[in-house]
Amino acid sequence: MKILFITKWLPYPPETGNPIRNYNIIRRLAKKHEIWVVSFVDDDTKPEDVKIFKEYCYKLITIPYQEHSALFAPLRAIKLLLSGTPPDLRLNESNLMQQTIQQITKEQEFDIVQIEDSFMAFYHEAVYPHKKTRTVLSLHDIGFHKYNQIYKLEPKLARRFRLWLHSRMLRLWEPNYSQRFSSCITMSELDKQRLIEKNPLLTVESIPNGIDVQTNQPLSKSLSSTQNLLFIGNMDYRPNQDAMYYFCKEIFPEIKKRNGLINLWIVGKNTSADIFALATDSIFVTGRVDDVHPFYEKTHISVIPLRAGGGTRLKILESMALGRPVISTTVGCEGLQVVDGEHLFIADNPEVFVQRIQQLFDDPKLYSRIVTNARDFVETRYSWNGIVNNLEKYYEKL
Template sequence: MRILMIANYLPYPQTSGGRIRIYNLLRRVACRHEVSLAAFLESAGDVEGIAHLQQFCAKVETANFSQRSRLAKVPGLLRYALEGKPPELMLLHSEELKCKINQLCSEMDFDIVQIESVMGLYLDMLPRGKRFKSVEMFQNFTSQQFERVSNVEQRWDRKLRTRINALTMGYWEPRYASKFDRCTVVSEMDRQLLQRSNPRLKVDVIPNGVDVEKYQPLPLPSEKAIPALLFIGHMGYPPCVDAVLYFCSEVLPLIRQRVNNAEFWIVGRDPRPEVIALDRDDVHVTGQVDEVIPYYQRCPICVVPLRAGGGTRLKILEAMALGRPVVSTSIGCEGLNVIDGKHLLIADTPAQFAEKTIRLLQDRQLYHHLVINGRELVESCYGWDQIANKLMTVYDEMTEDER
């Protein structure tokens, strides 16, 4: 069948969890179906991804993401608010992308149009009279994400903006989703949350995953290895910023009281000034890196001290696939089918987080236990091949209904 995917960013290079998810699903779906993609170019470096994606996509259409300030867009933001739409969504409106999508639809008839949830309004921009089934892909429940971000934001203007978007998204998101034939979410928790808001929705769980063939377990670190801790994330994203600030101020000092040579590595693109300011002898801020494997090799433990956000963490699955145990908050591992003490360690206070990290650094038996169980979990439940098959089963059910 012919499938059109509409995304808020080009999924290659794979520089974020969202891109990794879209890329791995798209590539596998394209092995069995004819797939076209329409997406924004977030930066100049994204252009290199077009040629790569054209290797397995029938068409790839892009538009430059507008970097105009929110102040310049105030009239449009107010119009969206008066129409009952979350103002934040107006920032993703592009006449250029709309025209290119309509051109694609005029050139071929699609069986499925799949749209990332933040781009959901493009459903109303598609040409009338075309017959296709539509699916909205939720990587997280956006209203919940905005609400949590507002709780950790320090600047009053950002806090106010995220609070407004949490309120408007909470009303609009589940209602607009009813325009789609199907919706997908990444966890059973998100499915229940979405259907509680709108019981009429037909919602499927298509979880996040990891490439278990590409990411093979790394050698176990020697007992003499430096006790280095790793956090990987988009360091311009407020929940990730809050996580590393919280860890450095409240958790790392407790760890260093008993493990005085402990290091902390912060790996991820677009670090905010307050993150860059953390860089010192025992805290390393790398910015964007070409390859994350060397940092997993250097660091025997991954930490996920998130106190906000939504969806599920691809980096936890990646760490488990690579044989690196994880210490996480409850929010950090939310939505994953993990058990505390079996697949990872969960800690929600600074004292607990420090204690469990230290224990993992010192207890080799526990370390091996988590490594083995974590790898078994991703192999049995979170491989991209089986996840893509679940998505294609949804396609089959939708088109079977039509037939």
């Protein structure tokens, strides 16, 4: 098949959710199919990363991305608002991107044109309508659901209103605009149901996120003399910031009272000064790191105390594959077919979080059982090789 991917973020390096998924899918599809990619790149994109990712593509076309403030193009914002389109979508508009898509889809007849995320969906209008071309919208999360949670976390009134308005407009626009595509892909059955409930006319398939179980082999138990907790995430994502404020203020002090040897490691790129300010003699904030594996090696338990968000957590799958038990809120593990007490622990309040952490440290048999079950779970259900095979079969049916 001849497949075109259109994405906001270059899928390399695969450090956060969207690039991780796209990199793993494209790298595997490229072994048997002709893969074209059109991607934005920004000032932080390294030429060597473009060069590395180019090896997996038949053709890679990069478009410079220009960051805009919320006040950018006010007349355009008003026009979109009056048309029922979320005004924030204009922040991803690019004439060069549109022209590039128009040109290559007119000159090349693709079997599949896949656009990544609903905030890029409007580029569907630039795709030339060849008879055999099928268009696919890959929703890494359901925007209207995610923003309905995120706006509640925002302390600044003006931004809170803007996020609230965005969530309300997405609730109508996202399910309706998605109908222009031949098919939609969600990351979980739960997100599939959310989308279909808003528009039963949609064709939707659930193709989950995964983990490379060959590369991510179980680590030996940490030999650290302290008992270490780990949180990994992109730290300019508001739900991740909230998760760390919540954990450091409401959960970690209670753990520390019971166990003075416990430390917390917060690892992730785009770390703000407010997150760095959480650091103490037992809370370590690293910022971006080249390799997360050394931090898994020195820690014992992964914590996912999210209270908002969307999609599915690739870091949960990574922790499970590497042999580190996970304690998560219900929101944090949403969309994954996990069972509380079998594959991980679910804790939706500080008291339960503290109890579960202490249980895992106090009971080596319980710790080992959760680690073994979780590893079996990701090998069976969330291996990228199996997921991409299912995706290929789905493309063939379209």
